Structures are given as structure tokens and as C-alpha cells.
Amino acid sequence: MRSTSTAMSPAFKMTLRVLTALALVVIYVPLLLVVVNSFNASQTFAWPPSDLTLEWWRKAADSEGAKDAIVTSVQVALIASAISLVLGTMAAMALQRYRFFGRDTVSLLIILPIALPGIVTGIALNNAFRTVFGLDLGFLTIVVAHATFCIVTVFNNVLARLRRVGTNLEEASADLGASTFTTFRLVTFPMMRSALIAGGLLAFALSFDEIIVTTFTAGPQEQTLPIWIFNNLFRPNQAPIVNVVAVVLILLSVIPIWISQKLAGATDGLAGR
Amino acid sequence: MNSAAEGTAARPHLLARFGRAAGGLPRRVSTVLHRHPRLRLGFLLGPPMLWLGVAYLGALGALFITAFWGQNPFTGDVVREWNLDNFRTLWESEVYRKIAFRTLGIAALVTVVDIVIAFPVALYMAKIASPRLQRILVIAVLTPLWASYLVKAYAWRIMMSEGGIVDDLGGFLGLDTPGYGLAATVITLAYLWLPFMILPIYAGLERLPDSMLEASMDLGAKTGPTLRRIVLPTVFPAVVAGSIFTFSLSLGDYITVRIVGGANQMLGNVVYDNVGAANNLPFAAAVATIPVVIMLVYLAAARRTGALENV
Amino acid sequence: MTHRKVRRSRIAAACAALTLITAGAAACGTESGDDDGGSDGGAGFTAPDLPQLEEIGEGEGEVNILAWPGYVEDGSTDPAVDWVTPFEEETGCQVNVKTFGTSDEAVNLVKGGGYDVVSASGDASLRLIAAGDVEPVNVDLIENYADVYDFLKERDWNSVDGQMYGVPHGYGANLLMYRTDIVDPAPTSWSAVFEEDSPYAGKITAYDSPIYIADAALYLMNTQPDLGIENPYALDEDQLAAAVDLLKQQREQISEYWSDYLKEVQAFTTGDSVVGTTWQVIANVAQGENVPVEAILPDEGSTGWSDTWMVTTESENKNCAYMWLNHIISPEANAAVSEYFGEAPANPKACDIASEGHCETYNAGDEEFAEKLWYWTTPVEDCLDGRTDVKCTDYGAWTQAWTEVKG
Numbered sequence: 001m002r003s004t005s006t007a008m009s010p011a012f013k014m015t016l017r018v019l020t021a022l023a024l025v026v027i028y029v030p031l032l033l034v035v036v037n038s039f040n041a042s043q044t045f046a047w048p049p050s051d052l053t054l055e056w057w058r059k060a061a062d063s064e065g066a067k068d069a070i071v072t073s074v075q076v077a078l079i080a081s082a083i084s085l086v087l088g089t090m091a092a093m094a095l096q097r098y099r100f101f102g103r104d105t106v107s108l109l110i111i112l113p114i115a116l117p118g119i120v121t122g123i124a125l126n127n128a129f130r131t132v133f134g135l136d137l138g139f140l141t142i143v144v145a146h147a148t149f150c151i152v153t154v155f156n157n158v159l160a161r162l163r164r165v166g167t168n169l170e171e172a173s174a175d176l177g178a179s180t181f182t183t184f185r186l187v188t189f190p191m192m193r194s195a196l197i198a199g200g201l202l203a204f205a206l207s208f209d210e211i212i213v214t215t216f217t218a219g220p221q222e223q224t225l226p227i228w229i230f231n232n233l234f235r236p237n238q239a240p241i242v243n244v245v246a247v248v249l250i251l252l253s254v255i256p257i258w259i260s261q262k263l264a265g266a267t268d269g270l271a272g273r
Numbered sequence: 274m275n276s277a278a279e280g281t282a283a284r285p286h287l288l289a290r291f292g293r294a295a296g297g298l299p300r301r302v303s304t305v306l307h308r309h310p311r312l313r314l315g316f317l318l319g320p321p322m323l324w325l326g327v328a329y330l331g332a333l334g335a336l337f338i339t340a341f342w343g344q345n346p347f348t349g350d351v352v353r354e355w356n357l358d359n360f361r362t363l364w365e366s367e368v369y370r371k372i373a374f375r376t377l378g379i380a381a382l383v384t385v386v387d388i389v390i391a392f393p394v395a396l397y398m399a400k401i402a403s404p405r406l407q408r409i410l411v412i413a414v415l416t417p418l419w420a421s422y423l424v425k426a427y428a429w430r431i432m433m434s435e436g437g438i439v440d441d442l443g444g445f446l447g448l449d450t451p452g453y454g455l456a457a458t459v460i461t462l463a464y465l466w467l468p469f470m471i472l473p474i475y476a477g478l479e480r481l482p483d484s485m486l487e488a489s490m491d492l493g494a495k496t497g498p499t500l501r502r503i504v505l506p507t508v509f510p511a512v513v514a515g516s517i518f519t520f521s522l523s524l525g526d527y528i529t530v531r532i533v534g535g536a537n538q539m540l541g542n543v544v545y546d547n548v549g550a551a552n553n554l555p556f557a558a559a560v561a562t563i564p565v566v567i568m569l570v571y572l573a574a575a576r577r578t579g580a581l582e583n584v
Numbered sequence: 585m586t587h588r589k590v591r592r593s594r595i596a597a598a599c600a601a602l603t604l605i606t607a608g609a610a611a612c613g614t615e616s617g618d619d620d621g622g623s624d625g626g627a628g629f630t631a632p633d634l635p636q637l638e639e640i641g642e643g644e645g646e647v648n649i650l651a652w653p654g655y656v657e658d659g660s661t662d663p664a665v666d667w668v669t670p671f672e673e674e675t676g677c678q679v680n681v682k683t684f685g686t687s688d689e690a691v692n693l694v695k696g697g698g699y700d701v702v703s704a705s706g707d708a709s710l711r712l713i714a715a716g717d718v719e720p721v722n723v724d725l726i727e728n729y730a731d732v733y734d735f736l737k738e739r740d741w742n743s744v745d746g747q748m749y750g751v752p753h754g755y756g757a758n759l760l761m762y763r764t765d766i767v768d769p770a771p772t773s774w775s776a777v778f779e780e781d782s783p784y785a786g787k788i789t790a791y792d793s794p795i796y797i798a799d800a801a802l803y804l805m806n807t808q809p810d811l812g813i814e815n816p817y818a819l820d821e822d823q824l825a826a827a828v829d830l831l832k833q834q835r836e837q838i839s840e841y842w843s844d845y846l847k848e849v850q851a852f853t854t855g856d857s858v859v860g861t862t863w864q865v866i867a868n869v870a871q872g873e874n875v876p877v878e879a880i881l882p883d884e885g886s887t888g889w890s891d892t893w894m895v896t897t898e899s900e901n902k903n904c905a906y907m908w909l910n911h912i913i914s915p916e917a918n919a920a921v922s923e924y925f926g927e928a929p930a931n932p933k934a935c936d937i938a939s940e941g942h943c944e945t946y947n948a949g950d951e952e953f954a955e956k957l958w959y960w961t962t963p964v965e966d967c968l969d970g971r972t973d974v975k976c977t978d979y980g981a982w983t984q985a986w987t988e989v990k991g
Contacts, residue, residue: 008486012496013401019393020410026390027417027467029438030428034420037431042873044849047431047438064660087321094317098310106318108572109325115517116568117525119541120336120561121329123548127339127558128332148329151321179304180313205418212525229421231653234844238662246424253419257412344980368988427846434854453840453856531792532847536838538990546794546983553980 031250038243045240060244069228070245076139076224077207080146084203085196087147088154093188096162113149114206121149122216129217137219145217146210150203157199158192165191201260225249333565340558351555359559369543373563376540379459380523384470384516386463391470391515396504398471399478400486414471422465426532429461433533453535461533462523469518477511478504513578520571524564540564631744632716634897640725640906646678647904650693650702652891654925655753655912656681665924667917675911677904694718700899701908703753706741706959709892713749718894720747725906728913731931735951741959742892750894751909754918756927756946757888757957758791758799759879761862761870763852774803774882776859778834785837789851789860792841794979794986795960798887799861800827800834802958806884815969816887817961824977824985831989841990845869852877864946865926881947885956889927922946 008016033047041051060066091110095103113121125145129135169191173183189196211226218227229245232238305312340359343352363369398410417425432438433451451457485503527541540563548557649656658679659666668679682699684690690708693699694717704712712718723729729751736742736752743749762771767784777788778800790796801816804826813823839857842848845866851857853875867879893912895905911917919934919942928948929935935943947953961968967976977985 008400008499009496016393016397016401020397023390023394023467024413026464027414030425030432030464031417031420033428033431033438034424037428043869044846044853044873045427045431046850046853046873046875047434047436059662062663068660087324090317091321094314094321097317098314100314104576106322108576109330110321111517111572113325113329115521115572116333117521117541117561117564119525119527119544120333120565123544123554123557123561124332124336125328127554128328128335132331132335144328148325151325205415209418209422211422211528226421226423229423233423233427234846239846242421242424246420250416250420253416257415362984366984366988368991371991372987430847430850434850435856436854531843535840536835536990538987543987546987553983556980556984 038247056240056244060241069223069225073225077204079143080207081200081203083147084150084154088151092155092158118212122213126216141217146207153202154199157195161195336558342555359556380520382459383462383523384519387470387519395474433457457533458530466519470515473511473515477508481507513575634719636720636722641903643677643904644901648699649681650699653683655703667920671911675907700901700905719897726910750892752930753891754922754927755890761879762859764876766858787858788837789857791861792843794982800830817963818967818969820974888957890959
């Protein structure tokens with residue numbers, strides 16, 4: 001790192017520093033605005049705020065709907081992440097360890113759900129769930145939809161990790177007579193742990209804030225947080241509460257990030273997406 | 274066949290035999306799997322392919338079959354008679370072509386804006402910032418992802434209104450706010466998807482060994498040429514990978530354009546209006562083929578750069 | 585309507601729904617009535633012969649309700665907003681509520697079974713009646729029904745041949761809102777948003793839904809009688825083309841189309857929009873924020889909505905269902921829901937309980953006002969105005985036309 005610094009002219013480094021700072025300002029000004037608006041007395045967050053209030057925070061604390069929605073979202077995101085962790089890891093191991101016909105097609109298929117626009121995925125799944133599978137839209141269909149487009153984040157993180165670590169340790173384990181499952185449990189899994197955390201965390205984040213696919217796969221009863229926000233952003237007296245919820249979310253996002261830092265040197269994993 | 278798989282399969286396994294004698298089912302499965310790499314591949318690949326193949330490809334397939342059907346104007350039911358009417362309407366009506374090109378333009382522009390902003394940030398993060406600052410920056414870039422999409426889009430709406438923050442700041446530079454419209458749509462979308470561009474480029478740059486940069490400088494190259502000859506080619510796949518996100522997310526969006534897009538509409542709105550409002554799934558499916566075809570072409574091109582490995 | 589999103593999709597869906605019914609009925613060979621949809625069974629279909637409840641017995645202990653968001657509030661959104669708990673305490677009927685976003689969704693859910701009552705908009709209601717999904721309602725058993733405004737009873741969206749299929753819930757109009765400090769002189773006609781070369785070009789707003797085509801048709805009905813538009817929801821191809829032309833001309837002057845109250849209030853607050861269609865509730869919010877706006881019912885009249893509570897045929901909790909129907913139009917509940925939702929109550933006694941000025945604001949009971957409204961109805965091929973020599977354009981055609989208008 002140090003030495004690299006010498007590889008660039010001081011002027012260039014300064015330019016990069018300034019540009020980064022500017023970008024961060026642009027990234028955070030809208031978020032700051034949301035924070036300020038959560039105290040804005042205006043129901044429609046007129047700018048600039050004429051008066052400040054704690055009313056929205058109080059109301060948000062009382063809002064059962066918001067709390068239920070957060071719980072639903074966390075449940076959906078956890079289950080969808082778990083599914084994509086299993087499926088993504090399997091697919092990554094298959095692709096990394098074997099050469100077979102159609103390998104490229106498989107990797108394309110895994111990327112497809114996230115590469116195609118959400119509305120296409122949304123109406124396709126909606127149509128399939130209702131007419132082909134005869135399912136009622138609900139919790140299950142949201143989870144299936146989310147897991148489908150989350151597989152790719154786990155897949156990529158694990159694939160990158162497997163490429164880096166190679167297969168020597170697993171071979172050694174097998175030579176010593178460990179079964180396939182034991183080898184996975186004692187050797188492969190620990191090697192992949194941070195990659196799994198990074199992939200899982202991204203899957204969780206993707207699922208947690210997904211709105212378009214969810215719109216088409218959620219039943220009327222289950223409200224994930226984005227759907228709750230969508231429904232409430234447009235109701236009088238409710239819109240400012242949405243700002244409060246957003247601020248709380250930003251603050252709460254510390255938790256998953258903290259966990260990831262704790263469990264793994266996850267920064268490089270996170271970037272591995 | 275991977276050499277590792279072949280090699281291990283050939284060796285004797287005392288414990289495995291012992292295990293079979295003990296009769297544990299998992300152990301037996303394990304042994305079988307171990308003996309037959311193909312089976313193991315099937316075991317690994319089966320579930321994810323079944324999931325994606327059935328749940329996803331099946332759904333997509335069903336959707337595009339629907340595009341060739343029609344809707345009964347009396348009952349609103351889908352009529353399963355093969356025809357090309359939906360595509361004919363799409364092709365013949367100028368308005369859909371106009372919307373398609375507009376959407377394409379917006380998606381491309383958003384991608385370019387994101388690349389331009391993300392590259393210097395990622396370069397700074399990967400090659401100049403201290404490891405500690407690097408970690409902080411990664412978190413700083415990720416944090417906005419947790420604030421709801423809708424809330425962020427509305428924040429931009431407020432900022433770009435008349436007399437909003439953009440107006441105030443622009444005043445210094447003698448600029449007006451672009452107001453609600455296509456410019457606002459591009460800015461907002463670029464903002465929303467920026468982290469999806471910064472992270473892959475950052476990861477790509479991190480993988481670039483510092484020694485290569487040094488070598489280039491040692492050989493007398495200036496910053497500019499080093500960037501052009503060493504850095505850009507290395508991060509190109511990462512940029513393409515990031516662009517898959519920014520491009521496809523923009524291509525299918527219908528919410529942001531409603532919030533900040535003024536009177537404009539994108540392909541997503543057409544799909545949404547037809548399926549959500551008019552309940553005309555066949556036509557919506559036909560419209561949906563446009564972004565799908567665009568993305569498939571895009572992915573095919575991206576694969577040549579090796580970018581898919583970086584997504 | 586407080587939820588623009590909802591309102592909008594609901595219309596759409598509703599529309600789609602309506603399409604089905606009326607059109608379906610027409611296909612069965614039933615002649616369409618020759619009235620303009622103003623009286624019994626105007627849509628022209630035969631309702632299945634179903635019995636109505638003869639007496640209300642003991643409550644079953646629960647009632648499953650399908651409703652628009654905001655129609656059934658039990659305090660979980662806001663502890664202060666609750667007209668469900670008193671009902672549960674009084675009747676012992678536990679309320680399970682499921683909300684829906686569109687009339688289409690509502691119709692699908694009803695068909696799926698498991699629900700006892702549904703709040704249906706004008707378009708969904710007929711479809712449900714025609715399909716036999718909802719049954720006639722014996723209004724004699726509903727104490728509070730007698731209080732309901734007469735002009736809401738036995739209309740074509742809630743009855744067939746004088747037989748009520750539910751109880752009216754509330755209604756509202758699409759109004760013309762303008763910034764009093766900017767728009768001068770004050771407008772009295774929809775020409776404020778439709779005229780060419782408006783001084784407020786670039787600051788005009790309109791409702792973002794195909795159903796808005798009816799607003800243009802209503803304007804043409806008054807300004808271009810030659811087109812022969814009798815009902816803004818019954819447009820043949822030429823009439824639709826004329827409406828589309830008008831809307832395309834308007835498009836040039838539009839700042840943005842709105843579909844949610846937040847968006848519109850913000851636009852009027854900042855001055856990004858200064859004149860356009862609105863709902864009373866939006867005007868109220870804006871005025872509450874000290875934005876100098878006024879909302880009027882223009883000379884031409886306007887489009888609007890009217891909802892009905894209905895009982896499903898398959899219901900297993902009919903006693904509780906009737907109790908709910910009675911409760912929701914009781915002065916207390918009707919006042920609470922109409923205030924929360926932002927519309928005129930169906931029960932005039934609600935006006936004594938609602939906060940002061942509520943009923944005046946929404947013109948509740950003002951028959952002259954109500955007569956000027958064309959309630960949202962789904963356009964169908966079988967012309968709603970009774971014409972039999974032409975085919976009218978259906979909601980699918982309107983949707984594609986709307987895409988073309990926005991360009």
C-alpha cells in the first residue's frame with residue numbers, strides 16, 4: 001500500500017482524495033436529509049423545515065405495522081439467505097471442482113435472476129406461482145423469489161474463495177480417510193467461512209430492500225418493510241414515520257456490518273461481490 | 274475432470290470401508306459419492322439447477338409463451354391461441370419504440386455516470402487509503418444500501434424541487450435545478466446503484482498487485498499511461514460486472530421515474546401498467562421481452578470480457 | 585382517497601373487473617339497459633337468483649373482512665385510529681382483516697373464498713354480483729341503513745332491479761386544485777388544465793391512470809357536443825381518439841402526473857405544479873401545511889368514486905357480517921373512517937360526530953354536488969350509455985391509449 005502511493009504523482013493522489021470526498025458528500029447528503037426530515041414538522045416534508053418535532057418518532061415507536069413489517073422482512077431475508085447459502089455454495093463447488101459440458105450455461109443461469117430487470121422476474125414468478133404451481137401468494141412465494149436472485153451473491157463469493165484456496169487441504173483430509181461430509185465440515189467449510197458471511201450478508205441486504213419482485217410475489221397479508229414503506233409513504237400522517245423507519249434502518253445496519261467484521265475479515269469478502 | 278477429484282477417487286480408504294461396515298447411512302452415501310465424482314457433481318449441481326431451472330427458467334418460459342397468447346376483451350382471461358398480435362402492436366406503434374430507446378438511453382447514461390464516479394473512489398480506496406480507512410470506506414459505501422430505496426428516491430425528489438437543495442447549490446454555480454424529468458431520473462438512479470459499481474471495481478483494483486504499478490513507474494511511465502496500460506485493462510472486467518447491475522436495475526425500473534421523472538415513462542411503467550392495471554399479462558409479457566433481449570445481448574458481450582466471473 | 589397508490593391501482597383493477605362483468609353479461613345475450621347507468625341494473629346483466637338473510641341471529645364469533653387499506657383500522661397503524669375494537673367488544677365478533685391493493689385482487693380473493701364481507705368499488709361490485717359471489721343484502725335488518733343518504737341507495741353500482749347488494753360506505757370527487765397566489769383569475773372550469781397555451785404550461789398536473797381519460801371525455805362532453813359523448817366511460821373509437829388528442833395536447837404542458845398524495849402535495853408546496861386534478865383530502869393536507877391552495881368542483885362536474893360493503897354468498901359468518909355492515913355505517917364508525925380516509929360519509933348522522941367542518945369539506949349530502957359526479961366505472965366494449973350500434977373501447981384499449989398519451 002505504502003509503496004503504491006509512491007507509484008502515483010502527489011497531484012493525482014490529491015485529485016483522487018478530493019473526488020472521493022465529493023462522492024461521499026453526494027452519497028450522504030440525501031441520507032442526512034432523511035434524518036432531518038424525520039424531525040420535520042411538515043407532514044409532507046416541505047423544505048426547508050419550518051419547525052421540528054419528535055412526534056414522528058413517537059408515532060413510529062407505536063406503529064405495530066412498521067414493527068410487523070420489519071419482523072417479516074428479517075424473516076424473509078434470513079430464510080432466503082439461508083437457502084441461497086446452501087444452493088450458492090453447492091453450485092460454486094460444482095463449478096470450481098468440475099469441468100463439464102454446459103458449465104458456462106450454469107453460471108449464466110445463476111446470474112440471470114439478478115441480471116434481468118426486477119419487473120420481468122416479478123411478473124414471471126407471479127404468473128408461475130399462481131397459474132403453473134397453483135400457489136397462493138404469501139410468505140413462501142416471497143422467500144422463493146428472493147432466494148432465487150440471492151443465490152448469485154453467495155455463489156460469486158464462494159467461487160472466488162475456492163479459486164484462491166485450491167483443493168490441497170481437502171485432498172489431504174480425504175487421504176486420511178475422512179468422509180466427504182466430514183471433509184466438508186472440518187476443512188472446506190472453515191476455509192469458506194468469511195466468504196459465506198460476505199455472500200450471506202449481501203443476500204440479506206438484497207432481500208431486505210427488494211421492492212419490485214416483492215410487489216409481484218407478496219400476498220396481500222404479508223408486508224415486507226419495503227412494501228410497508230410503499231403503502232405508507234402515500235398516506236397522510238404516515239409518510240413522516242417512513243423517514244423515521246429509514247433512519248432507524250441506517251442505524252441498525254451497524255449490526256450486520258459489525259457481525260460481519262467480527263466473524264470475518266469481511267471487507268474483502270464484501271467487495272468480492 | 275478436475276485432477277483432484279480423479280486423484281482422490283483412486284486411493285484406498287480404510288476409514289471409509291470401516292464406516293461401511295458400521296453401516297451408517299451418511300457414511301455409505303459419502304462413500305458412494307466419493308467413489309463417483311460424477312455422482313458428486315450431480316449431488317452438488319442438482320439442487321441449485323433444479324431450483325433455478327424449475328422456479329426461474331420455467332417461470333420465464335411460461336411468461337414468454339404467454340406473450341404469444343391474447344386476452345379476451347369480454348372476460349379478461351388469457352386466451353390460449355397462438356398469435357403475434359402483441360408483438361405486432363409493439364412493433365407498429367411508434368410510442369413503444371420511443372419508450373424502449375429512452376429506457377435504453379437512461380440505463381446507458383446511468384451506467385456511464387456510475388463508472389465515472391465509482392472509478393476514482395474505488396482507486397482511492399484500493400490503492401491510497403490505509404487499511405483502516407479502507408475498511409471504513411467500504412462500510413461508508415455500503416451503508417446507503419440499508420436505507421430504503423423509496424426513501425432515498427423521495428429524498429432526491431425533495432432536493433430537486435423548485436427551491437430545493439439542488440436549486441440552492443446550483444444557484445452558486447449559476448445553474449437551475451433540472452427539475453423533474455429525465456435528467457433527474459438519471460441522477461437518482463445513478464445515486465441508487467452507485468454502491469453496486471464501486472464495490473466490484475474496488476475488488477478488481479485490490480486484486481491488482483501493487484508491484485505491477487511500481488514496475489510500471491520504475492520503467493518510467495507516468496501516472497496517466499500507468500493508469501491506461503495497467504490499471505484500466507485489469508479493472509475492465511470488474512467495470513463490466515458492475516455495469517450489469519447498474520444497467521439492468523435501471524432498465525427495469527418503474528418507481529424512480531414516477532417519483533422524479535416528471536411526465537415521462539420507461540419500459541417498466543408500460544409493463545407495470547399493463548399487468549397491474551389492465552390485467553393484460555400477454556401484452557405485458559411481450560413488452561418484457563424487450564429488456565430481456567437487451568440484457569441477454571449485454572450478458573453475451575460481457576461474457577467475452579470474463580466479467581461474469583466478477584459479478 | 586388517501587392512498588393514491590391504492591386508489592390508482594384500485595381503479596385500474598376495478599376497471600378491469602367491471603369490464604368482465606358487464607361485458608360478460610352482454611356476451612350472454614342480455615340486452616344492455618337504455619339508461620345512462622343511472623338506475624337499476626344499468627349495466628345490463630341478470631343477477632343470479634340468491635336468497636337474502638331473513639334475520640340476524642347470534643354472532644358466530646368472528647368475521648373475515650376484505651377491505652381497502654384504511655377502511656378497517658384496529659389501531660395497529662395508529663393507536664388513535666381504531667373503529668374495530670369497539671365493534672369486537674360490542675358484538676363478540678373477532679375481526680380478521682385482509683387488505684387488497686386493487687379491485688382485481690379483491691375479486692380474486694372473494695372467489696378464493698374464506699371471506700365474509702368486502703368493500704367493493706363501483707367496478708368490482710357489479711362483477712361480484714353478476715358472478716354470484718355476493719348475495720342480496722336485506723337492508724331491513726341493518727338498523728343504520730335507514731339513515732344513509734337516499735341518493736346513494738339503489739344505484740347501478742350497488743343494486744339490481746331495486747334490490748340492494750350492500751350498504752353504501754362513502755364517496756368522493758376528483759376536484760380541481762390550484763395555487764391561489766399564482767393562478768389568477770381563479771378557475772371555474774376544467775379548461776384550466778385542458779386549454780391550449782395555458783399561462784401555467786409546465787406547471788399543470790394530472791392523475792396518472794388510464795381512467796383519467798374519462799376526465800378528458802367529460803370535458804369534451806361539454807365543449808364538443810358534436811362528438812356525442814353521453815357518458816365519459818362509454819367512448820367509441822372516435823371519441824376515444826378525440827380524448828387522446830386532447831390529452832396529448834395537455835401532455836406538452838404537464839409538469840408531472842401524480843398518483844400519490846405525497847407527490848402532489850409536495851409539488852404544490854414547492855410550486856412545481858400549480859393547477860391540476862386532486863382529491864379533497866390532498867387539498868386538506870396541503871392547506872394544513874399552509875400551502876395557499878383551493879380545490880373546487882368545476883362547472884362541468886367531475887369524476888369520482890363510491891364504495892359499497894357487500895356480503896359474500898359463501899360466508900359462514902353472516903350474522904357477524906351483517907353486524908359489521910351495520911357498524912361501519914353507524915354514525916361513529918362512518919365518521920371515523922370517512923375522516924381517516926378522506927371522503928364523504930354515507931350516513932348523514934356521521935356529520936354530527938365527525939370533527940367540525942368534515943362533512944362540509946367533503947360536500948356530504950349535497951345532492952346537487954353528488955349529481956355532478958360520474959363515478960368511476962370500468963369502460964367495457966358494450967357501451968355503458970346504451971348505444972348498440974357501435975362497440976365501445978374497453979379498459980385495455982384505454983391503457984394502451986394512456987401509454988401513448990404519456991409517450
